[in-house]
Amino acid sequence: MFAHGAQKLFGWFGGGGIEGTGAFFSMSGYPAGETFALIAGLSETLGAIGLLLGLLTPLAAAAVFGALLNAVALKWDGGFFAPEGYEFELLITAVAAAVALTGPGRYAVDRFLPGLRAHRLGYGAAAVAVGLVVAGAVLLARR
Template sequence: MSEQRHERPDRWRSTNPDLALLVLRVVAGAVFFAHGFQKLFLFTVPGTTAAFTEMGVPLAGVVAPSLAIVELVGGGLIVLGVLSRPVAAFLAVSMVGAAAFAHLGAGFWVDEGGFEYVAVLAAAAAAIAIAGPGRYGLSRVVLPERAAAILG
């Protein structure tokens, strides 16, 4: 007896990862955008700088506003799928920094100040940095073909 394999049509095989990346980009990008907005406009730059200083972040006066802007603008770029790879890579590294400076000593659970939340954000950003924006990113529209392929 020959075993018959049931495969999905090619259109599903090539589309599902792109849809998954779209969902991941929109959710992770929106969260990063919201965090940047919060740091800039709710906590304010002086408040965010003070918090970073208290956590022991080196050069907090430069790092705090820079990171807030990168999260705000970078989150928007990730949602749009423009320059996704470098922006997401930078945000992944920043979340590792957040874990090291603010959360690692508190253990795993976020309700105790732990690193579980920033670990998920770091992983999501790393996945986007590795995979790129997928078919539904706007890099292919706004960047030259080679740049879009490399930078996503």
């Protein structure tokens, strides 16, 4: 997810950067395409870094979960199977939800932070709910 976010934010790895991704988002019906490109890029990049480090894991998982729900919706008409379909995006969405619900691993930074040492299922469920609500609001903003 870091690479996909970096494509949107910086144009790395053959991406379009904010401007190119913003044009794609505008074409896809999102208002203020560049703003949504920035939000998607930050969600993917910071979410990936958080998941990699195990830092604020439920929040990081919610960011990836919400961004990928939008990607699933965008690719829905392409059928299920990749590359035109949404199967890859759906897989990442499911993994993000699973990590939110099960918590970070043994060596996660969260294990060293006072209020996050012990994973609570409630945090994960709340993160998934936030991801659903925010993704739904973003999808409702599309024309």
